[in-house]
Amino acid sequence: EPEVTQTPSHQVTQMGQEVILRCVPISNHLYFYWYRQILGQKVEFLVSFYNNEISEKSEIFDDQFSVERPDGSNFTLKIRSTKLEDSAMYFCASRVYEQFFGPGTRLTVL
Amino acid sequence: EDKVVQSPLSLVVHEGDTVTLNCSYEVTNFRSLLWYKQEKKAPTFLFMLTSSGIEKKSGRLSSILDKKELFSILNITATQTGDSAVYLCAVEADNTNAGKSTFGDGTTLTVKP
Numbered sequence: 083e084p085e086v087t088q089t090p091s092h093q094v095t096q097m098g099q100e101v102i103l104r105c106v107p108i109s110n111h112l113y114f115y116w117y118r119q120i121l122g123q124k125v126e127f128l129v130s131f132y133n134n135e136i137s138e139k140s141e142i143f144d145d146q147f148s149v150e151r152p153d154g155s156n157f158t159l160k161i162r163s164t165k166l167e168d169s170a171m172y173f174c175a176s177r178v179y180e181q182f183f184g185p186g187t188r189l190t191v192l
Numbered sequence: 193e194d195k196v197v198q199s200p201l202s203l204v205v206h207e208g209d210t211v212t213l214n215c216s217y218e219v220t221n222f223r224s225l226l227w228y229k230q231e232k233k234a235p236t237f238l239f240m241l242t243s244s245g246i247e248k249k250s251g252r253l254s255s256i257l258d259k260k261e262l263f264s265i266l267n268i269t270a271t272q273t274g275d276s277a278v279y280l281c282a283v284e285a286d287n288t289n290a291g292k293s294t295f296g297d298g299t300t301l302t303v304k305p
Contacts (some may be wrong), residue, residue: 113290122304123299125235130290166200173234180226181293183234 084108085186088174094190096177098163105157105174111182115175116159119186126171131157152156154181164191194219198281198296206304209271213299215281218262223286225257227263230298231277238266238279271303 095101107114113124116128129149130137137151157176161168164183169191174184195218206209217225224242228235239248241257241264248255252271257264268275278298284291 113288115293117293117295125282125295127293127295130292132290138292140292180240182237182238183228185234 084177086129086176086182088172088184088187090187091185092190093191095164097166100137101161101164101189102163103172103174103189105159107156107157107174107176107178108182109155111176111178112152113137114157115176115177117173117175117183117188118170119173120170128159138167148171155170160190164189165189194236194283194285194292194294196281196283196294196296198299199280200299201297202300202302204302204304205271209303210267210269211301212272212275213266213268213279213281214237214263215265215296215302217283217284218283218296219292221284221286223284223291226274226278226282226284226293227255227266228278230280233303235280268301273303273305276301276303278291 089104114131118126119125127140129139129144146162150158171186171188173186175181193196199217203233204240224240226240227238244257244259252269255266278300280298281296282293
């Protein structure tokens with residue numbers, strides 16, 4: 083069964099460093115999403131992406147964040163200068179009809 | 193601002209019990225309501241509801257949407273310990289093609305043997 087994959091599963095970084103989280107959506111899906119979930123809190127929408135451009139973004143998705151679909155398969159989330167409060171689980175999702183979530187990348191900012 | 197409220201926040205039942213989880217919402221440009229199950233990792237899709245009054249069913253789980261009263265319920269009959277999880281409700285808004293989802297806080301269900 084096709085699935086969304088994410089790498090790495092866990093990333094530890096120093097405050098102020100740039101991180102790139104990678105996702106490979108399901109191949110025939112057209113819509114892509116990034117969410118985050120701070121430990122013990124709700125899932126929060128970050129951004130949606132369609133046709134090689136951002137469709138919607140939340141207030142969380144400020145200038146420190148960017149997304150790219152550099153080739154036909156990967157979908158990346160970049161955080162330019164990480165802060166302590168960026169520590170969270172980051173989920174990628176893709177869809178045609180219902181959304182399928184990837185397993186997540188746990189980002190720890192020290 | 194879009195809002196999704198789930199109740200109860202937590203629930204403890206015994207195997208065999210039936211549970212009803214609630215989700216109410218306020219959202220502009222409603223497109224769909226989704227239920228997910230989250231067990232310590234990524235949410236897994238359960239149901240997508242777009243029309244009022246049409247029950248969706250999968251095994252012991254079922255769900256229905258009321259677009260007039262702006263809520264949905266998720267029922268689980270004959271609960272098993274494997275049903276223990278956080279159940280998430282999310283509402284999709286249709287502002288653009290890809291849309292935007294707002295999640296509730298989740299209901300933590302614990303099923304005791």
